[in-house]
Amino acid sequence: MPSKQYSAYLAALLAALLLPGCAVFRGDAAAQPAQRDETTRRGPADMPPADPAFDIRVEVADDDLRALVERHNELQRYRAVADLEESELARLLVLAERDVRNLLGTEGYFSPDVKLRREAASAGARPVIVIAIAPGEATTVRKVDIAFEGDIAATADAGARAQRTGIVDGWRLPEGRRFTQDRWSGAKTDALRQLVERRYPRGQVGYSVADVDAPQAQAALTVRLDSGPPFFxxxxxxxxxxxxxxxxxxxxxxxxxxxxxxxxxxxxxxxxxxxxxxxxxxxxxxxxxxxxxxxxxxxxxxxARRHKLQLGLGYSTDGGPRVSLEHRDNTVFGTSWRAETKLNLDQKAPLLQTELTSLPDAEGWRKAVFARHMRQDDGSLVTTSQTVKVGLAKLTERYDRNFYLQYDHASVTGAASVDAPAALVGDGAAVSANYSWTGRYFDTLPTPTRGFGVQADVGAGMTLLGERKPFARLNGRALGLLPVGDGGSRLAMRGELGAILAPDSARLPGTYLFRTGGDTTVRGYAYRSIGIPLGANPSGGDWIGPGRYLAVGSVEWQRPILQDRFPGLLEHTLFIDVGGVANRIGDLRPHWGMGTGVRLISPVGPMELSVAYGLKSKQFRLHMTVGFVF
CATH class of the missing domain: 3.10.20.310 (membrane protein fhac)
Structure with a gap:
């Protein structure tokens, strides 16, 4: 063998040894796509030689196909060999044509017209290898056959049948869509994931084939999923x-x-x-x-450690700046009970509270004792209250239940300036027995996009100041999220109703009565500013007291925005809120508010900043909420 030709073969051999995955040792490229992926991540195609022996030009109308062939064609690996013989280069061009066809096949083009030629180099320039491509018609999926084996194919269980239907309906490469190798692999992987994530952890793809009719540019897909046994x-x-x-x-x-x-x-x-x-x-x-x-x-x-101490700083448009200090002891006094104590300092509702809870029993029930001292500044009347609760609570995935006895005492400062009975301003005390039920049926938390939640509270008791009077308290609220269209938009509809059934003279504490307005109720109005007018306030406006009947409603349109730049991060809202408080149902009057806002979707739930105008208050107000609670 002539020395020059021997040198060329030696250089090619060294290149093959030094460049992992070289075609000399790898065989057919289409047969080993996993090896192709590995070599393209670390091979020299990503790092062209400083002085390549030739240039490569890809001529094809589709930009994506051009980028694919430019990056992954096998000729890239031989640009470092400076003394290739003409005969060796001709052989490489033949192999490269087959390789390009395989590349195009991964994108669904199985009958391309591929021609490689070498353009003569001008003086001082490198020769150019031209890859001219006419991809032809893209292959589309003509037929999909998804079948099941194992328990999922034979069981009469409704859940398993729904799972099987979901896999078929959710198939990601349906009839009529362009076939590509990535889509084919992804569709199988997704179907298998849906199989093994519930009931069938041993599930596997028993058989799969993509039967491609290249002349007709059509593909028939067949997948057999073997579920194995169900797991409990x-x-x-x-x-x-x-x-x-x-x-x-x-x-x-x-x-x-x-x-x-x-x-x-x-x-x-x-x-x-x-x-x-x-x-x-x-x-x-x-x-x-x-x-x-x-x-x-x-x-x-x-x-976790037994003790946890947490200092918090915050701000809300309802209460202004806030400083909070929280302490948790998971084995208080050496028992199995937990104590959680919270000190909250803000302008509107500072409080000190503590709660003792036991570990859940075998049925999930906890014993609980709760005590709170709170001061509520409503801008006209200041209510100082003490609350004690003793009861049982059970929390589950879908619903919560609470049975408890409650004692409340409230003293109202400024009531002497109001020409109204103590029963109307919330100065009183009471004891009651209560039941609370909450159901949550949302698709996901803490950022749901569909579903609904319902809460109902029922209580009955006796007032303790003045003449003792029986009473009943009813309160219910609901939230529904309804998707609208295909763009991720939804309607959020919420409502709340409350009623106190008691004689007019019953001195109920203000903590049992109702007021509304603020960030999470009727936007466009100040915190708890919607209530019962009790007369003119010398500093302006009216004295506002609590009432015995409450009605609140809201409709909010939520739609994603800027999804190209910030996918799943931002939403725009438009809303209308309405609410009223009265001592008689017939005296309820609507307080309308409307506005717009922006929601930031965070890991802790939505963070919303909105501006609203109150039609009765005739004021614009800024509102801010963080998280989702129901």
């Missing part, structure tokens, strides 16, 4: 429990033996444990090789 949760195994009982993670997780395996619920349970205050972190897993009828659930937890 079994006994719990806890690791890392020292300070708190080892049975606590299971009770706080709301997972129970016999539940259907659901990956989403396990993740939510992890978040619930991490947010419980008893654990800094938690990881919940099952053994996919365990007994499907009762697979053990492993809780790996890192326990």
């Amino acid at each position: 949760l079994g006994p719990s195994v806890v690791r890392g429990a020292e300070r708190y009982p080892d049975w606590l993670p299971e009770r706080l997780s709301w997972l129970a033996p016999g539940d259907v395996y659901d990956q989403k619920k396990l993740v939510e349970a992890q978040q619930r444990l991490a947010g419980s205050g008893y654990y800094d972190s938690a990881y919940i897993s099952i053994d996919p090789e365990g007994d499907p009828a009762a697979t053990p659930v492993t809780y790996a937890v890192t326990e």
Whole structure:
């Protein structure tokens, strides 16, 4: 072999050894796409040689195809070989044509016209290899056949049937869409994810094929999903429990033996444990090789410290600047009870409160004792109140229940300046028995986009100041989120009704009565400024007292904005609020407010800044809220 030709082959061999994935050793490019991905991430195609032996020009109308071929064609790997023989270059051009065809096939072009030629170099210039491409017609999906094997194919369980339907309806590469290798792989991966995330952790793709008819530019897709057996949760195994009982993670997780395996619920349970205050972190897993009828659930937890002290600074348009100090003791007085104490200092409603709660029992019920001292400055009357509650509470994924006895005493400063009975200003005391129920049926928290929530409170009791009188208190509220169109817009509709049924002379404490207005009720009005007019205030306006009947409603349009620059981050709102308070139903009068705002979608929930105009107050007001609470 002539020395010059031997040098060319030696250079090509060295290039193949030094450049991972070179075609000399790799074989057909289309047969090993995973190797292609690896080499393109770390190969010299991303780092052209300082003085390449030739240039490459790709001629094709589609910019995306041009970028694909420019980046991944095999000729890029030989630009470092400066002394290629003409015969070797001709061989490489033949291999490169096949490689380009394989590249185009990954984008759904299986009958392209690909021609490579070498343009003669002018004096002092490098030769140019031209890759001319006419891609032809893109292949589209003609038929999709998704079938199931295993339990999911035979079971009569309604949940499994719904899961099967969801996989078929959610298939990401439907008939009529352009076929690409990425879309085909992604559709299979997504279908498998939907299979294994609930009931069937052993699910797998049993068989798949994309049958491409290149002359007709059509593809028939076939996928067989094998579910394996359904899995149900079994006994719990806890690791890392020292300070708190080892049975606590299971009770706080709301997972129970016999539940259907659901990956989403396990993740939510992890978040619930991490947010419980008893654990800094938690990881919940099952053994996919365990007994499907009762697979053990492993809780790996890192326990939180016994004490936590937190200082907070904040601001709200209702209460102004705020300083808060919170302390938590998870084993107060050496018991299993928790004590949470909070000191909140702001202009409108400073308070000091503490709550003692037990650990949940086997049925999920907690015992609780709550005490609060609060001062509410409504701008006209100042109400100082003391509240004590003793009861039982149960929190679940969808609903909360509370039974409790409550004592309230309220003293109203400034009442002497008002020509009205004490019963009308909220100066009184009472004891009552109460039941509260809250149901949450939203798609996700803390930033729901659809669903609804309902809360109902019922109480009955006796006043304690003056002549003792019986009374009943009813309060209910609801929130519904209704998607509108396909752009992510929705309507948020909320309402609240409240009523006190008692004799006119009953001296009910102001904490039982109703006032409204502010950031989360009727925007366009000051905090708790909508109530019962009690006469002229010498400093301007009217004295405002609480009332026995409440009605509040709101309709808000929420739509995403600037999604190209900030996807899923910003929303614009338009809203109309209305509310009224009265001592008789027939005296209820609407207070309308309307405005607009911007919502920032954050990990802790939506943060909204809005401006509203009150039709009765004839004022514009700025309102700010943080988080989602229902």
